[in-house]
Amino acid sequence: DAKTTQPTSMDCAEGRAANLPCNHSTISGNEYVYWYRQIHSQGPQYIIHGLKNNETNEMASLIITEDRKSSTLILPHATLRDTAVYYCIVRDLSGNTGKLIFGQGTTLQVKP
Amino acid sequence: EAQVTQNPRYLITVTGKKLTVTCSQNMNHEYMSWYRQDPGLGLRQIYYSMNVEVTDKGDVPEGYKVSRKEKRNFPLILESPSPNQTSLYFCASSFWVGAAEKTEAFFGQGTRLTVV
Numbered sequence: 001d002a003k004t005t006q007p008t009s010m011d012c013a014e015g016r017a018a019n020l021p022c023n024h025s026t027i028s029g030n031e032y033v034y035w036y037r038q039i040h041s042q043g044p045q046y047i048i049h050g051l052k053n054n055e056t057n058e059m060a061s062l063i064i065t066e067d068r069k070s071s072t073l074i075l076p077h078a079t080l081r082d083t084a085v086y087y088c089i090v091r092d093l094s095g096n097t098g099k100l101i102f103g104q105g106t107t108l109q110v111k112p
Numbered sequence: 113e114a115q116v117t118q119n120p121r122y123l124i125t126v127t128g129k130k131l132t133v134t135c136s137q138n139m140n141h142e143y144m145s146w147y148r149q150d151p152g153l154g155l156r157q158i159y160y161s162m163n164v165e166v167t168d169k170g171d172v173p174e175g176y177k178v179s180r181k182e183k184r185n186f187p188l189i190l191e192s193p194s195p196n197q198t199s200l201y202f203c204a205s206s207f208w209v210g211a212a213e214k215t216e217a218f219f220g221q222g223t224r225l226t227v228v
Contacts, residue, residue, distance in 0.1 A: 034216075043219030044155070050219050091215075093179070098206065099170060100144045100217060102155040108125070 004088045009107040012082075018075040020106050022088030023071045031092045032065060034100070035073045037084040044087065045104070047073065077112045114139050117205050118220035125193055126228055133188045133223050135203030140216075142208045144186040148172065148199040149222075152214040155202065161186055162208065200224050 012018040145160035157170030
């Protein structure tokens with residue numbers, strides 16, 4: 001699975017959009033981009049995933065660049081409860097062991 | 113409610129005393145796995161199971177055992193715990209990766225284990 005690079009930390013004002021970037025320049029054609037978050041020491045929580053098209057669900061939007069070398073997770077109206085570590089993960093679903101490779105993630109601090 | 117349940121949530125034990133951390137899921141998922149999380153090292157996979165009676169080692173399997181006798185349960189066994197197994201443990205489950213739209217993993221709330 002391709003490696004990802006994320007900023008170590010980011011701040012966001014409550015009520016504003018939080019835009020979390022992720023670089024995955026070595027991504028291959030079969031690899032999906034997944035986002036999870038971990039609030040304090042709770043179990044990681046799935047947010048969204050996509051292959052090449054932009055995706056949106058009730059939690060967030062995922063914007064993937066046309067060359068697929070980077071992506072951005074958007075939390076449209078961040079709340080204090082969105083303060084967490086956000087992980088960007090790239091997975092090849094063909095013949096994969098199912099393992100999720102977590103990096104260090106981005107610590108998002110939402111401030112009042 | 114769809115969930116992965118781990119027990120216990122907190123455990124303090126002594127070196128060498130066998131223990132089992134249970135994990136149960138109610139989503140009929142084929143795939144289950146165990147991770148440990150340590151400061152500076154992130155989450156690392158210990159063992160995984162693709163289905164009943166099918167288990168395999170992850171990245172850090174030494175000192176651990178697992179079993180998968182039923183689809184819903186995937187216990188983690190520490191036969192002779194040592195202090196370097198002090199960690200935060202997570203169980204996860206998902207459908208198998210064949211259907212890309214259903215591959216999100218669900219994690220339990222974690223078990224904080226201290227071995228003294």
